[in-house]
Amino acid sequence: MRFDQRVVSQTPLEELWNDQGVVSSTELRDLNALEIAELLRNGKVQFVVANIGDRLKWIKIDKCHDFWKTEVKNHLADPQAVKCLEDFPESYCYFASEWDSRENPIVLLVMAH
Numbered sequence: 001m002r003f004d005q006r007v008v009s010q011t012p013l014e015e016l017w018n019d020q021g022v023v024s025s026t027e028l029r030d031l032n033a034l035e036i037a038e039l040l041r042n043g044k045v046q047f048v049v050a051n052i053g054d055r056l057k058w059i060k061i062d063k064c065h066d067f068w069k070t071e072v073k074n075h076l077a078d079p080q081a082v083k084c085l086e087d088f089p090e091s092y093c094y095f096a097s098e099w100d101s102r103e104n105p106i107v108l109l110v111m112a113h
Contacts, residue, residue: 010052025100047072
């Protein structure tokens, strides 16, 4: 299979990939909004969006703060709280997890809709 054509077929993901192949990383922990904000205060964050049927969407690292403010913050589900999709704008949300990386922290956002 060509990695530039690989799509998300199920969650949770066991690995991350980009157009060149599998990215060396492992899932560390689930994240809430305060934990993501802390990661952003410490530097750049690599956001990756996973949506069933789509390719992984790697957000450009220089857009991480804007992406957090304009897209993620209002759609982030707290892993410890029970909510309905209707509680979120446009009836979708993300579940976030941190993945290790040699460079910037990776925050995987799994979309639910």
